[in-house]
Amino acid sequence: MRNKFSKYICFILFFLSISSTSYAVKEAGEFRKKESKTPHANFFVTNDITNIKTPEDNPDNSVEEIVFSADEMTSDDKQGIVTAKGNVEIEYNNMRLKTDKLIYNQKSDIVTAVGNVKMHTSDGAIIYSDEVSLSDNMSVGEMHNIKMLMRDKSHVIAGTFRKKDNQTKVLTDATYTACDLCEGKLPLWEVSARKVQHDERTKNVNYNNAILKFKGVPAFYTPFLTHPDPTVKRRSGLLPPTFGSSSYLGTLFQPRYFWAVNDQTNVIFSPIFSNKKDPVWGGAYKQYFYNSFIDISGSYLKDNEENRPTNRGNLFVKGIYDINDYWRMKYDWKYVSDYIYLKDLNLPYDSDAWLTSNIAFERFSGRDYTSVEAYYYKMLSYNLHQYNQQQFREINNHKPIVAPLIDAEFYSDPDSYGSYFKNEFNGASIYHRSGSQTQRLTSINSWELPLTSTFGEKYRFVASLKSDAYYVKKYDYLPNDRYTGTTTRFFPQAGVEWRLPFVRASEDSRQIIEPVIVAVLAPDGGNKINKIPNEDSEDVYFDDTNVLDLNRYAGYDRNDSGSRISYGLRWNSYGDIFGRTSAFVAQSLERNKDSSFMESLDNKDKKNLSDFVGRINAQPNKYLDLNYRFRLDNKTMKAKYNELNTSFGPSFLKANVSYIFLQGNTHYNNLYSERKELYTSLSSDISQYWSVSVYNLRDLTSNSRGNLEHGGTLSYNDECFGWNLVVRKYNSSNPNLENDYEFTMTFYLKTIGSFGS
Secondary structure (H helix, E strand, C coil): CCCCCCHHHHHHHHHHHHHHCEECCCCHHHCCCCCCCCCCEEEEEECCCCCCCCCCCCCCCCCCEEEEECCEEEEECCCCEEEEEEEEEEEECCEEEEEEEEEEECCCCEEEEEEEEEEECCCCCEEEEEEEEEECCCCEEEEEEEEEECCCCCEEEEEEEEECCCCEEEEEEEEEECCCCCCCCCCCEEEEEEEEEEECCCCEEEEEEEEEEECCEEEEEEEEEEEECCCCCCCCEEEEEEEEEECCCEEEEEEEEEEEEECCEEEEECCEEECCCCCEEEEEEEEECCCEEEEEEEEEEECCCCCCCCEEEEEEEEEEEECCCCEEEEEEEEEECCCCHHHHCCCCCCCCCEEEEEEEEEEEECCEEEEEEEEEEEECCHHHHHHCHHHHHHHHHCCEEEEEEEEEEEECCCCCCCCEEEEEEEEEEEEECCCCEEEEEEEEEEEEEEEECCCCCEEEEEEEEEEEEEEEEEEEEECCEEEEEEEEEEEEEEEEEEECCEEEECCCEEEEEEEEEEEEECCCCCCCCCCCCCCCCCCCCCCCCCCCCCCCCCCCCCCCCCCEEEEEEEEEEEECCCEEEEEEEEEEEECCCCCHHHHHCCCCCCCCECCEEEEEEEEEECCEEEEEEEEECCCCCCEEEEEEEEEECCCCCEEEEEEEEECCECCCCCCECCEEEEEEEEEECCCCCEEEEEEEEEECCCCCCCEEEEEEEEEEECCCEEEEEEEEEECCCCCCCCCCEEEEEEEEECCCEEEEC
16 A cells, blocks of 8 residues: 655655765865855765865766855865855755755764754655654755645644664654645544654565544554555555445455566456455556567356356456558457346446447558457346346347458548549458358548538548348348348449538627538449348438438448438537537438438338438537437427436535437337437536535336436535545335445545445
């Protein structure tokens, strides 16, 4: 365990360690009072205060330079004492020492600073002391009544500090705190020790009788404590443990041991001991190589419950390997024994419906990019199993393995007109557990020319040809219509985009209105949906993000066929009147109302005009932030998609409202149910340090499950201490999670660490 409590030792030692040599001034026997407004002179480090080194003696600056000044300097040749008085100041190596009086006894080799000693260290700390004494060629030192203000505003107070000739430093009656110190008030917390010892040889800091106090009341005591000093970057040892409880494990305790195998490798052992289950053996391994790294974590549990497997566990492996200057390999492999193991132990990815593993080879060269990937999936969705077991089995039995997935993009250099070519290649081999297969090779060759007219119009001309070759096996387009064989298709497309921004500026605002028109020319049909399965374009959406795109599908298996014109209007305002506000609305006019994309959207009314889509973003002042996205029926203006997120009010009482509505789709190729949820929250900064918040997530559909989740947070945070209490309640179809409460309590001691449950 490391903390800033040990750092102050190294600050002081750094000042003392530079004293393996002494300091010289020219002609030591001729000191006199100086009243110059700039009483500074340049001197150099030597081994004898009477051995003078001037800039002329060191033209190559081979010795360290110091700056020394004082109001008065005297020398007693008989006693061998040099004394500097009044505003004594020494600057050396980004450090500065100020004192009222500095005495150097040449016979005993003792340097003493007396009265209002103030030292600025190279790390930004400030040290105050009544007296500093250095001896034995400055290898031994002592300081009294030390007060230190660290760079992060934390404080160290000690009675004495001694540096011994065996490279051991000792502090007595030492106290450390990160809290502000107010006269007459105890800090909220402090760490004190009777003796703190630092050994330079072992780089250890040892404490005797260390006590953690809250408002002067002891809360934790240990007779002996040791940890590495701040110069040690990593070392084997115990990490702060975790404790808590859960309905599955009961009361649990998780110690953690960090093993620094070498400078590039570390291992963490983190078993979990509980009163309900056998130990959960867990850990992590991480190693860095010259051109790669690997990160492995996992756990194992032998379970005796009837509805659980006997041998349960998980293993996550990820890493990157730089093959050369252009190619790299990255991998992320995830294994779990059963769908609910991650939820039982509250491990990463416990809320994911799918656990995805992949490996990829990537090449980067200028603007060109190439990747070769493979994907494997494991289904974890317990909720889907409870709601629709048949659909769960169908999806699980149709689970794919993708190997390989190839993607390559190549860009040419722009010509004198600014036009350039883009060549895109994509290939995929997909194998389903049901036995169906798909192999695809796609090539898209396109040309693009951006132009700006003298009138300010912005054009973008695009022409492309997409070519596909497929081999499919056991593709069931309809229940009694299975296809196996090869298929090819060619899809040309051309488009032009036109924009013309209009700007209106005044003294306190600027508004920009920009109409946009996109015209696309493409043939109808040609998707061959009875021979080509839809593997990557099932997630069809139509909103403000893709209404102006040439291809509105997310993948390659479906072509956005048919000609159309899309048009929209953007408005932006910046300034004092509307603050930062923007709006956008758009619509598409399809030449063929039976286009593949419109059909995928369940276009029951066979409309040529698409729905209206758009967004509004408004920040008129610091008390309101609104974001709204929508999709409205072009005839009835009935909402098919709404998403609202707004926050309003001052920090004393701030409200947040989020609402999402997504109309269900009953199309045979794109099934999903209606979604309607409302999230509300209230937060308040009660005082400078205290804050509270509550929230609720509710299902508003016709077969509503009511409140899906609700909870709250109570927090306290000041300059040195933090405390958070989080309470949540879930309503889940999972019988192991239904109506479960989750409590999390965390304490933070700033600059030292945190612990919680």
